[in-house]
Every structure is written in C-alpha cells, then in structure tokens.
Amino acid sequence: IAVAHGRMAERTLERTMVDFVEGRYDVLCSTTIVENGLDIPRCNTIIVDRADLFGLAQLYQLRGRVGRARERGYCYLVLPKVTLPRPAVLVIHENRGLNEHIKDVTRRLARAGFVALGVDLLSRQGGTGQFPDPVAAGQAYNRTTVLERRQDLISCLLTLKDQSYVQGDRLGAVGFCAGGGNCIDLALNSPGLTAGAVFYGGVPNPADALQNMRANLLAIYAELDPNTNSGLPRLLTALLQYRKSYEMHIYQGARHAFHNDTGASYDSASACDAWSKTIAFFGRHLDAPRA
Numbered sequence: 001i002a003v004a005h006g007r008m009a010e011r012t013l014e015r016t017m018v019d020f021v022e023g024r025y026d027v028l029c030s031t032t033i034v035e036n037g038l039d040i041p042r043c044n045t046i047i048v049d050r051a052d053l054f055g056l057a058q059l060y061q062l063r064g065r066v067g068r069a070r071e072r073g074y075c076y077l078v079l080p081k082v083t084l085p086r087p088a089v090l091v092i093h094e095n096r097g098l099n100e101h102i103k104d105v106t107r108r109l110a111r112a113g114f115v116a117l118g119v120d121l122l123s124r125q126g127g128t129g130q131f132p133d134p135v136a137a138g139q140a141y142n143r144t145t146v147l148e149r150r151q152d153l154i155s156c157l158l159t160l161k162d163q164s165y166v167q168g169d170r171l172g173a174v175g176f177c178a179g180g181g182n183c184i185d186l187a188l189n190s191p192g193l194t195a196g197a198v199f200y201g202g203v204p205n206p207a208d209a210l211q212n213m214r215a216n217l218l219a220i221y222a223e224l225d226p227n228t229n230s231g232l233p234r235l236l237t238a239l240l241q242y243r244k245s246y247e248m249h250i251y252q253g254a255r256h257a258f259h260n261d262t263g264a265s266y267d268s269a270s271a272c273d274a275w276s277k278t279i280a281f282f283g284r285h286l287d288a289p290r291a
Contacts, residue, residue, distance in 0.1 A: 004030040026151070032058065045155050074127045075156065076103050076118035078110035079165060087170035087286035088115035088160045090153065092179035092186075094257070095141040097121070097128030101262045102176075109174075112279045113287070115166050119156045121149050121182070141178065146185065153186045161192060170194055170286040174278060175201055177257055187215040195285040197278045200256050203231030207238035217246040218281040220274045222254040249277060 002025040004016050013033075020028045020043075028043075051059060076098060080086055089109050093102040098120035109116035122128045122140050131137035153173075161168040172195040175183030180201020187196040188209050197218040204210065217239070221229060229250075239246045251258065251270040258267040259274055 001025060001027045001029060004028060004033060006031060006033045026147075045158055072127070073123045073152065073155070074098065074120035074129075076106050076120075078106050078116045078118075080110045080113045080115065082113050084115075084165040085163075085167045086113060086115050086165070087172065087282070088117065088163075088166045089282060089286070090156055090160065090171070090173040090186075091116060091118040092153065092173060092175035092182050093118065093121065094177040094179055094260070095138050096134045097131060097137040097141065099128060099134075099137070101260055105174075105176075108275070109279075109282075112282075114172075114282065115160070115163075117156060117160055119153060121152060121179075123152065124148055149182050150185055150189055153182060154190050157186070157190055157192055172196065172282050172286050175199065176259060177201070184217075187213045187217065195282055197281060199259055199274070200225055200228050202228060203235045205231070205234070207231075207234040210235075210238040210244060211242040213242075213244055216281075216285045217244060218278060219246060219248040220259075220277070221248070221250045222256055222258050222270075223250055223252045224254060225256040228256060247281070249274065 002016050002020050004013055004020075006013075008016070019025055048054065048059065076091075091102060091106045091109065093099065098118050102118050106116045106118040120128050121144060122131065122137065125131075125140040125143060128137060131140050157171055157173075160166050160171060171193055173183050173186055173193060174197040175181070175186075176199040178201075180198040181204075182201075183196050183198050184201055184204060187193050188204065189212075191214050193215040195216045195218070197220070199220045200222055219235065221232065236248070238244075251267070251274065254267045254270040255265040257263050257265045259271045260266055261268070261271065
C-alpha cells in the first residue's frame with residue numbers, strides 16, 4: 001500500500017506515483033491530488049471517501065484517472081426475469097476460460113432468480129475468445145497469477161455491488177476446478193462475499209488462512225479425485241477449528257469435474273444433486289428474509 005498527498009516532497013511524491021503506476025504497489029491511498037492530470041491505466045477500481053462532498057466535475061476528473069489500460073475485462077452478465085434488485089452470484093470458470101459451458105451455468109443461476117456474472121480470468125491474456133483451442137486456453141490461464149485473478153474477482157464483486165439491479169449486501173460466488181480454488185481465495189480476501197460454493201477446488205496452504213474467511217462455504221468434492229482430496233483433511237480441520245459456517249458433500253463414484261456436462265467425467269446424477277444443493281445454499285444465505 002502506498003500513500004500520496006500534496007505535502008510530500010516533490011521527488012518523493014513523484015517516486016511514489018511512478019512506483020504505483022508501474023505495479024510496485026497494489027493500493028494507493030491518496031488525497032484528490034490524483035485528479036490533476038495523472039492517468040493510471042493499470043488501476044481498475046477507485047473508492048472515493050465521502051463522495052457526497054465532491055462536485056460532479058471533481059468526481060468526473062477522478063473517475064477519468066483510472067481504467068484506461070489497453071487490456072479489456074470480459075464477462076458474461078445474465079439478469080433474471082424477476083423484479084430487481086436481486087442477490088448476485090459470480091461464476092468462476094475452470095482453467096479453460098469463460099467457455100460455453102460456464103456461460104450455460106451462468107444462465108442457470110439467472111433462471112434460479114439470481115443476477116449472474118461469469119468472469120473471464122483470461123482477460124489479461126486477451127480473453128477466452130482468443131483461445132478457441134482448450135489446450136491453448138489452459139496455457140493462457142497458467143500465465144495468469146494468483147494476485148491478478150484475485151484482483152479481477154474482487155473488481156467484479158465490487159462492480160456488482162454498485163449496480164442498481166443488485167442487492168449489494170447479498171453477494172455469492174461459485175467456482176469449478178481451478179475456479180473452486182479461486183473461489184476459496186476470494187472468500188479469504190473479500191469480506192463482502194456472503195456465500196461461496198466450491199466444486200472440487202484446491203485447498204489453501206496453509207489452511208489456517210481460513211480463519212479470515214467470513215463467507216458461508218459449500219464444499220462439493222468427488223470421491224475419485226485423490227489429488228484434490230488430499231487437502232480435505234486440512235480443510236475440515238481448519239473449518240472446525242475456526243468454527244466456520246460450512247457444509248460438505250463428497251459424491252461417491254464421481255470423478256473430478258463431474259459437474260461439467262461437456263466433459264468425459266460428467267456424472268448426471270451427482271451433477272444434478274450438487275446443483276440442487278448449490279441453488280438451495282444460495283437461497284438460504286443470499287435470498288432468505290432477514291430480521
């Protein structure tokens with residue numbers, strides 16, 4: 001985190017701003033000095049404290065400082081055919097990008113009454129559309145970093161929170177395979193996430209990081225998935241130790257990626273049951289009336 005304000009020595013201020021623009025810092029806490037002609041293209045989110053005290057011209061200038069990078073962020077947004085605003089769920093893809101299967105999953109959530117946003121974590125590589133070959137898409141995913149994916153997911157969550165058609169205090173996420181691991185990472189790093197559904201996602205190491213998780217967790221795994229399941233004892237121990245709200249289901253006879261109906265491991269009975277549990281989970285934690 002860097003700090004910048006007008007009372008800093010000129011060279012120190014310049015060095016701080018250059019370091020932030022070049023990516024040596026992830027967050028800049030600044031006064032309105034940033035509105036004075038400085039473009040920060042790598043920054044995609046700006047939070048203005050007490051925005052009600054600013055004039056529209058000032059806010060416009062501040063907004064113009066960010067989001068001018070050459071890279072575009074891609075996503076797939078589906079609104080439910082119900083009265084808005086509604087709770088929202090972020091859909092996090094496998095390591096093959098925002099493909100047609102994930103778009104179909106996004107539509108299923110919208111049919112269940114949720115605002116659904118499928119994020120494209122290959123956006124920094126040009127977007128999933130640039131990689132029609134699944135192998136190439138997987139290679140592009142491997143060129144992304146944990147920090148980049150986390151930043152993009154948090155940005156998506158904050159964007160959803162600010163939309164008039166979304167109940168901003170009722171945000172969830174569901175992730176599959178690599179996306180399941182990203183979903184857990186998001187739950188550990190975003191207090192605004194209320195509920196996370198993880199399909200055979202990798203367990204953070206050390207699992208003690210789970211003590212920071214505020215979200216309710218639905219963990220869905222396959223019996224015949226030894227590599228992923230090797231982390232389950234650590235996951236369960238941490239969830240119990242830190243008294244987290246969770247439920248876990250392990251599907252007998254199912255293999256990794258059993259929910260993907262376009263893949264060889266698809267198990268229709270397990271997939272349908274797991275999806276029913278997922279919708280019910282989001283219904284309880286995002287859509288239930290609050291006292």
